Amino acid sequence: MKKIAVLASGRGSNFQAILDSLAAGKINGECVALLTDNKNSYSIERAKNVGIPSIVHNFKDYPDKASFEADLLESMKKTGADLFVCAGYMRIIGPEIARTFAGKMLNIHPALLPAFPGLHAQKQALDYGVKIAGCTVHFVDEGLDSGPIIIQKAVPVFDDDDEDAIDARILEQEHIAYSEAIALFCDDRLVIEGRKVRVLPKV
Numbered sequence: 001m002k003k004i005a006v007l008a009s010g011r012g013s014n015f016q017a018i019l020d021s022l023a024a025g026k027i028n029g030e031c032v033a034l035l036t037d038n039k040n041s042y043s044i045e046r047a048k049n050v051g052i053p054s055i056v057h058n059f060k061d062y063p064d065k066a067s068f069e070a071d072l073l074e075s076m077k078k079t080g081a082d083l084f085v086c087a088g089y090m091r092i093i094g095p096e097i098a099r100t101f102a103g104k105m106l107n108i109h110p111a112l113l114p115a116f117p118g119l120h121a122q123k124q125a126l127d128y129g130v131k132i133a134g135c136t137v138h139f140v141d142e143g144l145d146s147g148p149i150i151i152q153k154a155v156p157v158f159d160d161d162d163e164d165a166i167d168a169r170i171l172e173q174e175h176i177a178y179s180e181a182i183a184l185f186c187d188d189r190l191v192i193e194g195r196k197v198r199v200l201p202k203v
């Protein structure tokens with residue numbers, strides 16, 4: 001059974017969806033730690049509710065990103081996790097962490113990558129006028145939201161959508177997509193071939 005550590009910054013609804021999928025036996029793994037850069041993240045409460053340890057490196061208490069990432073890297077190693085899952089983790093992963101955990105770290109992004117990387121992806125999509133939006137689960141590499149894609153889910157954009165409406169529609173799909181991708185990883189069904197991820201058949 002794979003050990004999973006989750007990185008989250010805010011309300012943690014993706015983290016909760018992952019916890020729910022683990023509890024329902026939909027993922028062959030166990031969550032061993034929550035890592036957060038924000039001491040006020042609601043994900044800490046969610047971890048506490050199910051007895052998972054939280055490791056808090058409050059970004060604002062650090063003099064610079066390098067010292068923050070050095071501590072985070074040490075903590076990540078100590079978890080002994082086989083998989084690191086960025087679930088609403090709102091900082092760019094530095095190159096050393098990305099290299100150390102290459103092929104073992106996932107991210108979810110609220111857009112159909114490679115469109116609209118970076119912050120406020122849903123607003124970027126809405127402002128651009130796309131008719132289809134969605135989410136992407138991908139491996140983390142050294143770029144910004146640029147690693148090999150595992151799963152994407154699409155949703156329609158309607159003329160009278162505001163940011164809240166499109167956020168909610170995408171988020172519902174994020175919760176499904178992330179658990180599916182993590183389950184595939186935990187069943188050793190993901191093979192990275194250059195930019196592409198091949199999904200092996202179920203045995």
Ligand code: GAR
Binds near residue numbers: 012015108
């Ligand atoms: C989610 O929509 C996630 O895709 C997004 O932040 C939200 C976190 O929600 N992540 C990013 O934009 C990362 N670039 P949550 O805290 O409820 O899971």
